[in-house]
Amino acid sequence: MxxxxxxxxxxxxxxxxxxxxxxxxxxxxxxxxxxxxxxxxxxxxxxxxxxxxxxxxxxxxxxxxxxxxxxxxxxxxxxxxxxxxxxxxxxxxxxxxxxxxxxxxxDVETDLADLPTTGNPLFVVCGGVEKPGNLGSILRTADAAGVTAVISVDPVTDWGNPNVVRASKGAVFSVPVASCDTAAFLDWLTGRGLTVVATTPDTETYVTGLDLSGPTAVLVGSEKYGLSADLLTHADARAKLPMFGRVDSLNVAVTAAVVTYECVRQRMAADS
CATH class of the missing domain: 3.30.1330.30 (Ribosomal protein L30/S12)
Known part of the structure; x- marks a missing residue:
């Protein structure tokens, strides 16, 4: 050869x-x-x-x-x-x-324990998100918004999936990524001082009504099932996006982008 x-x-x-x-x-x-x-x-x-x-x-x-x-x-x-x-x-x-x-x-993946949590971290947590294209799109947003890391909980696909790499335009290499099951994620959360925000249409609270300027973990779930009961139960707050049409939800990658940039907006306002 x-x-x-x-x-x-x-x-x-x-x-x-x-x-x-x-x-x-x-x-x-x-x-x-x-x-x-x-x-x-x-x-x-x-x-x-x-x-x-x-x-x-x-x-x-x-x-x-x-x-x-x-x-x-x-x-x-x-x-x-x-x-x-x-x-x-x-x-x-x-x-x-x-x-x-x-x-x-x-392999692109980082151990959960090695993810940085100092300063004012911002994590995007994908609960059971199944489509590689959505994970890749979330990574592109994470790179652009300066997200600390993206965590896949109960993953359906792996971060090395060629379609994740492709959809992320290579951002899977610039943003730390990790995978784990729900139990390991909840254990990792303990004592880290993160405000855990679960996105779900089943709440009356808009994401714009929450303080997202501090250390935060934003949870997004699969389009078919949403977030699991365990993740919802352990969230500090539940939030939804304003929806004025007949569709009750957005694509998970779009939801992640909107909420992530609301975090960015609030942080920039707090620093000004």
Whole structure:
């Protein structure tokens, strides 16, 4: 198998191509402690966030140059660089219309106990959120809003899911993420001084009526079932968004964005 970046993998049955395809499966990713990042912008953000890829696959026929020298940066960090022909890369790629950049990187997840809680932290907690696209969108908001970390409670999918990475535009590498079950999360909350706010339509309190300027954990649930009874019970407050139409809820990623930026607004007002 090639180790020199000038060599090119052309066969769609090459062992490296097969290994990349296998990493689409959660069990394989978790067993190896790695995940995939595909796309030039996503890879650039990952490198900027300090990720050290182990392997980089580039397809010259698909990649439109390298203005930020991502390939050189990855190689300097110790990544083995491989060239793939277009058929081989399209076989390995998990998205339609790939741009010729694909890397294997270490698992993105942080242990719950290692999440920072000093200062004035803001956490977004996803209870049973099932769609990778929603988790990715929540991460993009978290990155933009300066959220401390995003926690997935009773996760249905893993943070290394290629569609989470894609939907987050690489923000999964810039925002600390963790996963745990409900019991572990509630235990972690003890003594951390966080105001826990559960979003739910089953309340009369609007999110704008709460003080979200201090250390806060915002809980959002799955679109089908909402938050579990255990999470709702242990919340310090329940809040909803003003809704004036016939639909009684928003997409979970939109809800998370609106509430997160209400937290940001209040914090900025408190600092002014």
């Amino acid at each position: 090639p180790t020199d970046p000038r060599d090119e993998i052309t066969s769609v049955t090459n062992p490296r191509v097969k290994a990349l395809v296998a990493l689409r499966r959660r069990r394989i990713r978790q067993d190896q402690g790695v995940t995939l990042v595909e796309g030039y912008e996503e890879l650039d953000l990952a490198l900027t966030a300090g990720v050290r890829p182990t392997e980089l696959y580039v397809c010259p026929d698909l990649s439109a140059g390298d203005p930020r020298a991502v390939e050189a940066r990855a190689a300097e960090l110790g990544a083995a660089v491989f060239r793939l022909s277009r058929p081989a890369f399209e076989k390995a790629a998990y998205r339609e219309g790939p741009d010729g950049w694909l890397a294997v990187v270490p």
